Amino acid sequence: MMIARLLGLKTVFTDHSLFGFADSSAIVTNKCLEISLAACNHCICVSHIGKENTVLRARVNHSNVSVIPNAVDTTVFVPDPSKRSQDNIIIVVVSRLVYRKGVDLLAQIIMELCPAHPEVRFLIGGDGPKKWLLEEVREKKDLKDRVTLLGGLEHSQVRGVLNQGHIFLNTSLTEAYCMAIVEAASCGLQVVSTRVGGIPEVLPPEFIYLTEPNVPSLIAGIEAAMSDLKNGRTISPFKCHETVKSLYNWVNVSERTEIVYERVTREQVKHVSDILKCHQSTGVFPFLLVISLMYILLKLLDWWIPRE
Incomplete structure (x- = not known):
């Protein structure tokens, strides 16, 4: 410069x-x-x-x-509810596995949420120096069949992972703008996220469950999203997609x-x-x-x- x-x-x-x-x-x-x-x-x-x-x-x-x-390519991130499990609630996390992304919080959430909710499964995409912590939790708590670690993902693979989920979880400790939650909302997922940085500005209140960056608050947010999902109080995935399309487009x-x-x-x-x-x-x-x-x-x- x-x-x-x-x-x-x-x-x-x-x-x-x-x-x-x-x-x-x-x-x-x-x-x-x-x-x-x-x-x-x-x-x-x-x-x-x-x-x-x-x-x-x-x-x-x-x-x-x-x-x-930022904007999202809504022609790529399109909902496909047919890919979702009918028997379990899939919580998707797509993130770099580093401290700033709240991986320590995620590990504790997995340990507390899985025993309390047998229907919950975690699908985690991403790689980083904190991956060992999630692997350790999975081994110690015998959660191999409930916590899937996909490793690093190509951007072209993200949509396929998102469309398998019901809830998207973001545990960031600091964030100027979280692109991942916009992509998740575009795919029609319920979004649970920490209330940090610029995240409250990104999505309308009805499209996101905002929590404090601590384990009890995040679990409360996830359970609220699960309750709304079970009782049919969620917004249609396609309405979510259309809202994101109108808010964030490259034009x-x-x-x-x-x-x-x-x-x-x-x-x-x-x-x-x-x-x-x-x-x-x-x-x-x-x-x-x-x-x-x-x-x-x-x-x-x-x-x-x-x-x-």
């Missing part, structure tokens, strides 16, 4: 993540982000909570950040992104002096020397190998 600005190009940064402020790694990451975005023309975030996070972390102007959510996302790009193209190209002033506000004064050296090097290259 720095090279692009020194070459006279406009820059747009898209942020999909949430970061904290307390630990040392977050402090370093946030300072690097602040330096990187000091002279950026515009930022795009996928949720309003993500926007607030980026504004605070990078100290960018609120008006220079737009919120444009709408691309049109909104084009508006941002058009706005940026109308802005004045920043001179190197303006770029230096922007970076001066970060307080990392040695970086001004880095920018100056990069500018001189680019000018030398421009002289040695002219752009024309």
Whole structure:
């Protein structure tokens, strides 16, 4: 991004993540982000909570950040209720098996929910360093026939897994925008998710059971979804699909992104002096020397190998 600005190009940064402020790694990451975005023309975030996070972390102007959510290919993620089990309730999890995705919570939920509800089966897709924890729970509690670990999935396989389920479970501890719950809702599943980050913004309240990021609250949410399923109080899978189709489609996302790009193209190209002033506000004064050296090097290259 720095090279692009020194070459006279406009820059747009898209942020999909949430970061904290307390630990040392977050402090370093946030300072690097602040330096990187000091002279950026515009930022795009996928949720309003993500926007607030980026504004605070990078100290960018609120008006220079737009919120444009991700979209889902609803021609691919189509409901198929015929694939669902008639005898059991299938809870689907599709996620990277890492701490941030709440795998520790998932392991505890499996241990508590399976003995209480014999009809429940877990179908888990994904891989990661926490996979061993789920394997250990399955072995210790003798749940081999009730907990299926599919391992890593290709994106083309996700729809087939989702359509086997009744309930989609998301146990994330932090999330700017959860694409998985949108894909699950598009396939007509009931969604149970932790109320963290930008997740409350993603789906209408009637399409999601929001819980606190702890085991008792998640189990209560799952049991509420199971009760509604057994008593026929669920929304039709095809109505879920149509709602997602109207809310999140790539045509709408691309049109909104084009508006941002058009706005940026109308802005004045920043001179190197303006770029230096922007970076001066970060307080990392040695970086001004880095920018100056990069500018001189680019000018030398421009002289040695002219752009024309």
